[in-house]
Amino acid sequence: MSPADYGWLVLGFPLLGTLVLAFGWRWLPGRSAGWIGSASILASFISALGALQQLQERPEEERHIESSLFDYADTVGVSVELGILVDPLSVLMMLVVSGVSFLIHLYSVAYMAGDRGYARFFAYLNYFVFSMLLLVLAGNFVLLTVGWAFVGAASYLLISFWYRRETATQAGIKAFVMNVIGDVGLVVGAFLLFDGTEALDYAGVFEGAHLMKDGQLTAACICLLVGAFAKSAQIPLHTWLPDAMEGPTPVSALIHAATMVTAGVYLIARTHPLFELAPTAADVAAIIGTLTLVVAASIALVVTDLKRVIAYSTMSQIGYMVLGVSAFAYGAGLFHLMTHAFFKALLFMGAGSVIAAMGGIQSLDRMGGFRRAMPFTFVTFTIGALALAGFPLLSGFFSKDEIIALTLNRGGFYAVLGVIAYVAALITAFYAFRMVFRVFFGEPVEEARELEQGHLAHHDPANPMTGEHEDPDVGFPGPEHHIAEREWPMKAAMAPLALLSIVGGVVGIPGVTDTLEHFLEPAFEGSDHLGAHPSESDEQLGLAIGAVISLTGIAIAWALYLVRPTTTLRLRDYQLRAVHDFLAHKWYFDELYDIGIVRPAAACGRFGRTVIESVLVQDVIVGGSTAVVRAGSSLARGLQTGYLRSYAALLVTGLAGLALYFLITSS
Amino acid sequence: MDVVWFVVLSTLIFAIGAAGVMTRRSPLVILLCTELMLNACSLALLAFARMHGSGDGQIFALIVMVVAACEVVIGLGLIVAIYRKRMAIDVDKLSELRG
Amino acid sequence: MLFEQIMFFVAAIGALAGALGVVLLRNPFYSVLSLIAHLVSLAILFLLLRSEFLAAAQIVVYAGAIMVLYLFVTAYVGGAAPSSWRGGEAGAVGQLGVIMAGALFVVISLAVLGSSLDALDTRGAELEPGFGSPGEIGQLLLKKFLIPFEAASFLLLVAAVCAVVLARRRRGLEEGGV
Numbered sequence: 001m002s003p004a005d006y007g008w009l010v011l012g013f014p015l016l017g018t019l020v021l022a023f024g025w026r027w028l029p030g031r032s033a034g035w036i037g038s039a040s041i042l043a044s045f046i047s048a049l050g051a052l053q054q055l056q057e058r059p060e061e062e063r064h065i066e067s068s069l070f071d072y073a074d075t076v077g078v079s080v081e082l083g084i085l086v087d088p089l090s091v092l093m094m095l096v097v098s099g100v101s102f103l104i105h106l107y108s109v110a111y112m113a114g115d116r117g118y119a120r121f122f123a124y125l126n127y128f129v130f131s132m133l134l135l136v137l138a139g140n141f142v143l144l145t146v147g148w149a150f151v152g153a154a155s156y157l158l159i160s161f162w163y164r165r166e167t168a169t170q171a172g173i174k175a176f177v178m179n180v181i182g183d184v185g186l187v188v189g190a191f192l193l194f195d196g197t198e199a200l201d202y203a204g205v206f207e208g209a210h211l212m213k214d215g216q217l218t219a220a221c222i223c224l225l226v227g228a229f230a231k232s233a234q235i236p237l238h239t240w241l242p243d244a245m246e247g248p249t250p251v252s253a254l255i256h257a258a259t260m261v262t263a264g265v266y267l268i269a270r271t272h273p274l275f276e277l278a279p280t281a282a283d284v285a286a287i288i289g290t291l292t293l294v295v296a297a298s299i300a301l302v303v304t305d306l307k308r309v310i311a312y313s314t315m316s317q318i319g320y321m322v323l324g325v326s327a328f329a330y331g332a333g334l335f336h337l338m339t340h341a342f343f344k345a346l347l348f349m350g351a352g353s354v355i356a357a358m359g360g361i362q363s364l365d366r367m368g369g370f371r372r373a374m375p376f377t378f379v380t381f382t383i384g385a386l387a388l389a390g391f392p393l394l395s396g397f398f399s400k401d402e403i404i405a406l407t408l409n410r411g412g413f414y415a416v417l418g419v420i421a422y423v424a425a426l427i428t429a430f431y432a433f434r435m436v437f438r439v440f441f442g443e444p445v446e447e448a449r450e451l452e453q454g455h456l457a458h459h460d461p462a463n464p465m466t467g468e469h470e471d472p473d474v475g476f477p478g479p480e481h482h483i484a485e486r487e488w489p490m491k492a493a494m495a496p497l498a499l500l501s502i503v504g505g506v507v508g509i510p511g512v513t514d515t516l517e518h519f520l521e522p523a524f525e526g527s528d529h530l531g532a533h534p535s536e537s538d539e540q541l542g543l544a545i546g547a548v549i550s551l552t553g554i555a556i557a558w559a560l561y562l563v564r565p566t567t568t569l570r571l572r573d574y575q576l577r578a579v580h581d582f583l584a585h586k587w588y589f590d591e592l593y594d595i596g597i598v599r600p601a602a603a604c605g606r607f608g609r610t611v612i613e614s615v616l617v618q619d620v621i622v623g624g625s626t627a628v629v630r631a632g633s634s635l636a637r638g639l640q641t642g643y644l645r646s647y648a649a650l651l652v653t654g655l656a657g658l659a660l661y662f663l664i665t666s667s
Numbered sequence: 668m669d670v671v672w673f674v675v676l677s678t679l680i681f682a683i684g685a686a687g688v689m690t691r692r693s694p695l696v697i698l699l700c701t702e703l704m705l706n707a708c709s710l711a712l713l714a715f716a717r718m719h720g721s722g723d724g725q726i727f728a729l730i731v732m733v734v735a736a737c738e739v740v741i742g743l744g745l746i747v748a749i750y751r752k753r754m755a756i757d758v759d760k761l762s763e764l765r766g
Numbered sequence: 767m768l769f770e771q772i773m774f775f776v777a778a779i780g781a782l783a784g785a786l787g788v789v790l791l792r793n794p795f796y797s798v799l800s801l802i803a804h805l806v807s808l809a810i811l812f813l814l815l816r817s818e819f820l821a822a823a824q825i826v827v828y829a830g831a832i833m834v835l836y837l838f839v840t841a842y843v844g845g846a847a848p849s850s851w852r853g854g855e856a857g858a859v860g861q862l863g864v865i866m867a868g869a870l871f872v873v874i875s876l877a878v879l880g881s882s883l884d885a886l887d888t889r890g891a892e893l894e895p896g897f898g899s900p901g902e903i904g905q906l907l908l909k910k911f912l913i914p915f916e917a918a919s920f921l922l923l924v925a926a927v928c929a930v931v932l933a934r935r936r937r938g939l940e941e942g943g944v
Contacts, residue, residue: 640764640765641762641765642762642763642764642765643758643759643762644694644697644758644761644762645688645689645690645692645758645759645863648685648688648689648863649689649862649863649866652685652688652689652863652866652867652870653866653869655870656866656869656870656873659870659873659874659877660873662877663873663876663877663880667880668770668771668774668814668889669886669887669888669889670885670886670887670888670889670890671878671879671886671887672774672778673811673815674878674886675875675878675879676778676781676782676811678871678874678875678878679782679871680781680782680785681870681871681874682867682868682870682871682874683782683785683786683789683867684785684788684789685863685866685867685870686789686863686864686866686867686868687788687789688863689862689863689864689866689867690789690863690864691789693794695794695797695836695839695840695843695844696788696794696797698836699788699794699797699798699801699836700788700789702801702832703785703788703801703804706804706805706808706828709808709820710808710811710812713812713815713817713820714815716815716817717815717816717817717890717891718883718885718886718888718890718891719885719890719891720890720891720892720893720894720897722897722898722902722903722906723906723910723911725817725819725820725898725903725906726903726906726907726910726911726914728817728820729820729823729903729907730914730915730918732823732824732827732828733918733921733922734918734921735828735832736827736831736832736922736925737921737922737924737925738925739832739835739836740835740925740926740928740929741925741928741929741932743835743836743839744928744929744932744933745932746839746843747839747842747843747932747933748932748933750842750843756843
């Protein structure tokens with residue numbers, strides 16, 4: 001079986017899973033829907049491994065296989081097929097997506113049990129995995145857009161999974177609208193590329209890009225960037241991500257940490273020939289990536305909802321990845337993508353466990369001292385936080401430093417971006433351990449004490465953001481809460497991720513192993529920047545600086561939270577009050593959008609309804625045309641007098657007239 | 668006589684019948700005028716049959732007679748039914764089918 | 767030949783008088799009688815056209831059966847019919863009707879007289895013996911015009927059924943017996 005055959009299998013299993021779950025949900029008892037969903041993703045992962053193995057057996061030049069099922073269109077100038085592309089980049093993405101998805105499915109088998117929409121959840125999850133795999137396997141821009149749109153739809157379905165919760169549905173709409181803006185950017189970019197190169201498949205576009213005018217190519221790349229930023233939650237299209245935490249925790253883990261939000265990074269990596277030909281667009285991407293990196297990290301310092309801290313952390317880490325691939329450090333960026341998937345999914349899983357122990361409450365202010373009550377969650381969460389902070393020798397350490405080292409190596413203003421990235425790394429380490437110390441250390445709160453006695457706390461079901469009362473029927477979260485310590489599927493999912501967070505860095509230790517970079521080389525051949533490496537000494541200096549920064553951040557968090565616990569509260573209320581308010585309002589982006597975009601749009605809508613719709617359309621056009629028809633028909637009605645004699649007279653008149661006509665025309 | 672005399676005569680009778688249909692108010696008399704028109708048609712048919720020398724026109728005229736009979740039966744039935752319902756036998760008063 | 771012409775004019779005048787009588791006479795009973803006279807004149811005209819069978823059918827069926835039907839109904843209903851053709855809600859139409867009928871006559875006459883049917887000006891084609899006889903009619907009915915013949919019979923059946931349906935009394939719908 002060739003790698004491409006495996007590729008089709010990778011796509012086929014989740015699709016099959018979706019269909020089975022979507023149509024057969026009524027007949028699936030208990031947790032069987034969860035097992036079916038997980039099994040399909042496991043099969044997909046195994047097929048991805050098969051593709052990897054087959055790909056590595058081929059010589060390096062031939063690791064670029066295209067395969068298509070049928071032609072969508074093959075007409076004048078347009079040739080589009082249902083085609084996939086299997087090369088090292090897509091195999092890496094396939095493995096990460098299917099592997100992490102499988103573990104999250106496993107986690108959800110236990111976590112979502114008791115929810116009335118259990119089978120629906122797994123159907124949506126499988127659909128999402130299918131869409132994401134379609135996106136990374138696509139071999140042309142059309143199929144890419146299809147996968148892109150499907151992923152957006154899956155995200156919407158999953159964010160508003162608890163659809164009776166108003167905050168959830170509003171968040172889903174917000175996410176969808178912003179994703180659509182990105183979709184438009186992607187499609188316009190594809191149009192511009194097609195206009196310039198007459199091709200829609202990757203190979204054709206990349207070849208023809210050399211002949212495109214600079215201005216058009218840069219514009220196309222910027223449009224693609226709009227799409228990437230919307231999907232990856234970079235500034236300015238980032239406000240949907242924190243709100244997306246309304247969805248169930250496994251959804252946050254899968255979509256908004258490990259996979260969907262990395263689609264933008266994948267896009268830039270895939271279309272790298274275009275960005276190398278249009279360096280302006282790459283610079284823009286790098287700047288935005290760095291900006292998001294810093295802004296998101298700063299907001300994560302002050303938010304109090306546990307899931308939202310992790311969400312801002314995701315936004316920030318994706319900024320790293322965007323910076324990496326726009327600085328043409330593809331291997332580094334994708335390395336960080338992989339390690340981030342591991343530890344971010346782990347962090348979300350741990351957070352889910354903690355929130356379950358809290359009976360549904362998500363606020364950091366109410367949590368504390370869970371160390372003794374939830375040992376497994378504590379250990380895995382801390383491992384994740386260490387990896388996030390870049391603790392020496394863990395996976396996150398190597399991947400993050402690789403990016404920063406290569407960024408500094410490029411020189412010019414990229415050196416400035418590199419320094420900013422170091423500053424953000426300090427903040428990252430700090431807020432990562434802010435979470436750890438506040439949740440697991442300190443005085444145990446009531447729920448923790450109850451749990452130490454073996455009794456899981458239970459609160460009235462309520463909306464964690466607004467406190468509104470809910471009921472556990474369909475459309476709202478179920479009545480049960482599941483923590484990792486009691487459910488083996490959750491433990492079985494978190495343990496491998498913890499392991500990978502620790503040892504995952506081994507594939508990319510600079511100077512020692514370059515497995516990942518070597519593996520990815522065939523996908524990026526032709527790039528001028530492939531061999532750009534900083535010198536050995538520079539690399540080691542970078543590692544050292546990174547280690548120092550992460551330890552410093554952890555130490556500061558230790559000092560502020562454990563040694564003198566009230567310090568942060570004083571800072572928040574007195575010395576740094578203005579700063580805190582500014583950060584707590586998320587840099588006022590939401591308010592800016594509300595005033596600048598949402599209100600004018602709503603006003604336009606109102607104008608449309610009251611003036612155009614009511615007056616023009618209803619009264620003038622519709623009313624007017626009916627009035628004209630009525631007038632005409634009342635004229636015609638005058639003929640229907642009901643008198644037999646007038647009818648007879650008309651008949652005879654008509655007859656005479658007809659005869660006269662024929663008489664005249666025939667003579 | 669030349670055939671054309673018969674045809675012109677039939678046209679005249681037809682026109683008189685048409686005038687009667689348009690003018691009279693009693694449905695009974697209107698039916699009678701309709702009979703006039705039908706007979707005029709028969710006359711014309713026979714004239715043309717004579718002209719061609721074939722019997723086809725005669726058959727046609729016979730069938731016209733059959734049709735006239737059926738029509739009379741139903742028309743008179745209607746008039747009787749209307750009379751039985753105590754409605755006026757006046758075509759100008761029977762005018763409910765109007766727009 | 768002369769005899770034919772005289773008979774033609776006599777019959778024609780009789781037919782026209784009968785027709786005018788139908789249209790102009792006030793009493794519907796007189797209209798019916800005048801139509802009977804018209805029918806007899808028409809039978810004479812049919813004979814002049816060598817259609818013997820049809821002339822006989824005209825007298826027996828038309829004047830004999832159909833007109834008797836009319837007479838019965840007129841006796842039943844006729845007194846209630848309005849006599850005047852003036853007035854009525856559609857008054858103006860009446861005057862217009864005469865003019866329209868006149869126009870119709872003129873137009874059709876023009877058509878007939880100005881047509882290119884040359885044979886109109888002759889007495890007609892050579893006749894075979896048996897033209898217009900019952901035997902000839904029978905042959906045509908059963909051979910060439912079988913389907914119209916059967917259709918006409920069916921039509922008569924339908925008309926008979928209709929008449930029965932129209933004429934029966936319905937319980938409860940009647941306002942009062944007659």
